[in-house]
Amino acid sequence: MAMAETPHLLLVDDERSIRExxxxxxxxQGFRVTQSGDAESARARLNAYSIDLVILDIMMPGEDGLSxxxxxxxxxxxxxxxxxxxxxxxxxxxxxxxxxxDYVTKPFSPRELAxxxxxxxxxxxxxxARQNGPDASAFSFxxxxxxxxERALVDREGVTxxxxxxxxxxxxxxxxxxxxxxxxxxxxxxxQGREAAAFDRAIDNQVSRxxxxxxxxxxxxxxxxxxxxxxxxxxxxVTRL
Amino acid sequence: xxxxxxxxxxxxxxxxxxAILLFVAQAINFALLLNGRRQxxxxxxxxxxxxxxxxxxxxxxxxxxxxxxxxxxxxNIGPLPAIxxxxxxxxxxxxxxxxxxxxxxxxxGIIATRIAPSRAGPRPPTAQKRPRLRRSINxxxxxxxxxxxxxxxxxxPWPGNDNFIFWQLIFQTAxxxxxxxxxMFWIGxxxxxxxxxxxxxxxxxxxxxxxxxxxERGPGDVRAVIAAFNQLSERVxxxxxxxxxxxxxxxxxxxxxxxxxxxxxxxxxxxxxxxRMAAIIEEMNRTLEDILSLARLGRxxxxxxxxxxxxxxxxxxxxxxDLGADVSAEEAPRTRIxxxxxxxRRAIRNLxxxxxxxxxxxxxxxxxxxxxVNIEIADxxxxxxxxxxxxxxxxxxxxxxxxxxxxxxxxxxLALARxxxxxxxGDIVLANRDGxxxxxxIRLPRG
Numbered sequence: 001m002a003m004a005e006t007p008h009l010l011l012v013d014d015e016r017s018i019r020e021x022x023x024x025x026x027x028x029q030g031f032r033v034t035q036s037g038d039a040e041s042a043r044a045r046l047n048a049y050s051i052d053l054v055i056l057d058i059m060m061p062g063e064d065g066l067s068x069x070x071x072x073x074x075x076x077x078x079x080x081x082x083x084x085x086x087x088x089x090x091x092x093x094x095x096x097x098x099x100x101x102d103y104v105t106k107p108f109s110p111r112e113l114a115x116x117x118x119x120x121x122x123x124x125x126x127x128x129a130r131q132n133g134p135d136a137s138a139f140s141f142x143x144x145x146x147x148x149x150e151r152a153l154v155d156r157e158g159v160t161x162x163x164x165x166x167x168x169x170x171x172x173x174x175x176x177x178x179x180x181x182x183x184x185x186x187x188x189x190x191x192q193g194r195e196a197a198a199f200d201r202a203i204d205n206q207v208s209r210x211x212x213x214x215x216x217x218x219x220x221x222x223x224x225x226x227x228x229x230x231x232x233x234x235x236x237x238v239t240r241l
Numbered sequence: 242x243x244x245x246x247x248x249x250x251x252x253x254x255x256x257x258x259x260a261i262l263l264f265v266a267q268a269i270n271f272a273l274l275l276n277g278r279r280q281x282x283x284x285x286x287x288x289x290x291x292x293x294x295x296x297x298x299x300x301x302x303x304x305x306x307x308x309x310x311x312x313x314x315x316x317n318i319g320p321l322p323a324i325x326x327x328x329x330x331x332x333x334x335x336x337x338x339x340x341x342x343x344x345x346x347x348x349x350g351i352i353a354t355r356i357a358p359s360r361a362g363p364r365p366p367t368a369q370k371r372p373r374l375r376r377s378i379n380x381x382x383x384x385x386x387x388x389x390x391x392x393x394x395x396x397x398p399w400p401g402n403d404n405f406i407f408w409q410l411i412f413q414t415a416x417x418x419x420x421x422x423x424x425m426f427w428i429g430x431x432x433x434x435x436x437x438x439x440x441x442x443x444x445x446x447x448x449x450x451x452x453x454x455x456x457e458r459g460p461g462d463v464r465a466v467i468a469a470f471n472q473l474s475e476r477v478x479x480x481x482x483x484x485x486x487x488x489x490x491x492x493x494x495x496x497x498x499x500x501x502x503x504x505x506x507x508x509x510x511x512x513x514x515x516x517r518m519a520a521i522i523e524e525m526n527r528t529l530e531d532i533l534s535l536a537r538l539g540r541x542x543x544x545x546x547x548x549x550x551x552x553x554x555x556x557x558x559x560x561x562x563d564l565g566a567d568v569s570a571e572e573a574p575r576t577r578i579x580x581x582x583x584x585x586r587r588a589i590r591n592l593x594x595x596x597x598x599x600x601x602x603x604x605x606x607x608x609x610x611x612x613x614v615n616i617e618i619a620d621x622x623x624x625x626x627x628x629x630x631x632x633x634x635x636x637x638x639x640x641x642x643x644x645x646x647x648x649x650x651x652x653x654x655l656a657l658a659r660x661x662x663x664x665x666x667g668d669i670v671l672a673n674r675d676g677x678x679x680x681x682x683i684r685l686p687r688g
Contacts, residue, residue, distance in 0.1 A: 017501035025507050059493055085496050107500035107526055109519065110507045152582065160582050161552040164559030209559070213552060 007121055008032045008049060012042045012068065013057040013083065025110045031117070039063035046072065053121055055113070057083045058095065066094055073099035079120045083108070093149040096137040119190060138241035139175040141234070142223045144214055145241065146175055153214070161213055166191075170206045171214075174224065174234040183231035207232055251436070252429025259425050260418065267414045274406065282400060287334060290381055290397040291341050297393055298347055298385070331355075338385065350386030356399055357382060435459035439467050446474060448481045449540040481540055492533050499526055531653045534587065535636070538660050543581045550576040550585075550685075554607050554616060557589045567602030568593060576609050578685060580665045588661040589616060591654035592669070592681045596620035600678055613667075616683040624673040633671070634659050658683075 009031050013019040016037070023033040034049060036042040039062060045051070054072060058065035069080050082095045082103040095103060101120045104113050139146045145154040151168045153161045163171065169191040173182070182190070184203045191203075207226075211218045225235045248254050335352045342349045356379050381399035384392055435458045442455045454471040457464045503522050509515040551573040561568040596603035600620020608615045625633060636656040659669045667685040674680055 015497050015501065018497065018504055021501065021504045021508075025504060085492060106496050107503035107522055110504050150583070155549075157547070159547040159549050159577055161549045162556035162582060162586065163552075164556040164563065166559065166563050167556070 006032045007052040010034050010051045010054045012036045014060045029114045039068040054080045070098050079124050136240040140239045142236040178234045178238040181227045181230045181233045251433040255429045353384045355382045531657050535657045548582045550578045566597045570605040573607035584661045588658040591658040592618045614685045619680045621678040624679045
């Protein structure tokens with residue numbers, strides 16, 4: 001699927017008060033949006049249309065979003081973004097475990113959602129068959145484990161090392177693209193999809209803060225390496241957990 | 242005996258009570274038995290002895306010979322030994338003899354009695370007939386002075402001392418103690434052990450971790466209490482489940498219109514207006530999360546884990562700095578502690594937020610003194626009047642009288658922060674700074 005075409009989104013939410021204005025907004029942002037008020041009609045539309053991405057509310061009467069997400073993952077490669085509430089953290093973890101690509105927390109900024117949709121679509125597009133893969137509930141690299149639902153880093157001894165939102169977003173971008181050289185612009189662009197926190201501060205600053213937390217010797221970094229003239233790269237083997 | 246020496250447990254108290262009661266009962270028995278023996282002695286030994294004295298005196302008067310083999314003889318010398326040692330029945334016996342002699346028309350002089358160990362020799366026939374009294378190895382010696390006829394000395398059998406009865410009684414008591422107290426101890430334990438389990442179950446009742454019901458054991462009454470407790474804990478757990486469901490529904494029902502509103506305001510043309518609206522929605526959402534967290538805190542869903550507290554504080558500070566707030570922090574070494582990270586993060590965030598809101602900025606320090614870890618959050622604001630220090634922790638309390646939306650919040654932040662820290666076993670202490678400003682300190686116990 002080429003990005004030049006208008007991406008076709010399927011928006012599944014039982015709340016009309018959210019679904020309709022959101023569909024309107026996303027249409028204005030240049031997407032084609034098909035709406036669906038429950039899991040059953042969503043299945044029908046998934047079969048009827050060539051959908052590029054599904055936006056899925058977790059809490060729905062009848063068959064819930066998680067069950068539908070599982071069904072989508074079992075039958076197709078269509079990326080899924082979950083709409084969750086903060087209180088439903090366990091649902092979020094389950095959602096990522098069963099293969100959702102991302103999530104936003106209600107109430108969310110439609111701009112942020114649009115940005116993430118673009119990131120996920122680009123990711124699906126660039127790698128073709130989900131090469132970068134959906135988000136995972138945890139990534140393991142160089143002795144560390146990055147937990148996505150808790151947005152926390154756990155060391156070898158099992159001690160949680162908290163990250164600021166900016167640090168987390170940057171590290172998340174890096175571990176989902178190991179051994180790829182990412183320029184500062186690319187990093188800014190990729191982290192923008194996340195919460196508003198990261199943009200104000202220079203990427204360099206975030207990188208040096210991250211190095212202080214995860215490198216055994218921050219002055220001689222071995223995990224996040226600087227590529228002269230290029231940018232940064234995560235020089236470690238990453239395992240999805 | 243000091244009170245602390247008294248047993249506190251049910252089996253101990255039961256056994257002590259039964260032991261005391263048994264002892265009293267045995268003492269009464271013992272007294273009755275001794276009295277009975279005295280009466281027996283009178284009937285079996287004293288009366289025959291008196292009769293024999295009377296017979297002998299009568300025989301002497303009639304000039305008949307006295308049968309020496311029966312331990313009676315007449316002599317002209319006094320009683321042997323002359324001064325009889327005291328024994329406790331002597332007076333009664335002497336009185337009885339004198340009365341009997343007087344009744345028969347004799348006027349005896351001195352009457353002396355003495356108990357002595359039996360001499361080897363012919364046993365008095367009365368003693369041989371009764372095997373139970375084989376131990377009566379003593380003899381009673383009576384000396385009666387008959388005026389003008391000299392002394393009449395009589396030897397009569399007399400039961401041995403009562404020591405053996407005493408030992409018999411102790412032996413008997415010991416057996417009764419054993420027979421009674423061992424089952425008593427068993428019964429006491431049978432009641433006390435399930436009660437102990439029940440007490441433990443009540444003490445460590447944790448609604449967030451459903452425990453197996455306490456096994457119904459022991460006597461019926463105890464079983465009934467345990468069954469009632471199990472039902473109670475089930476009801477409490479069910480109520481808390483219901484509360485959680487209700488809070489979830491409230492959260493969902495309030496978040497949905499907020500989310501709808503948040504989507505709708507994207508169509509507002511004026512950037513400034515839209516941003517203010519978004520900020521208000523964000524704040525309402527935060528307040529909602531605070532209320533729900535506070536309501537759920539009795540049963541937190543997040544598990545405690547090992548956390549680097551220095552990194553946690555640093556992450557919160559960094560989030561504020563990313564948003565442009567004037568928050569500075571001293572770098573601290575890795576500080577490993579066990580707590581619920583998301584909740585503690587929220588507590589720290591609420592305190593820094595207050596400092597930024599009321600004091601224009603915050604200086605954060607982490608101090609580890611080995612036994613405790615303190616997180617100090619200082620600001621340069623107006624501080625808090627000392628008489629209002631306690632009030633600020635009350636939910637929905639704010640110090641300014643106006644509920645100005647600009648300063649935001651409804652005063653839930655501090656209440657939630659303290660509830661979180663207390664749940665972790667610590668506390669929050671507020672103090673005014675020398676000069677200006679306030680220091681809020683989160684104190685957390687180590688380990």
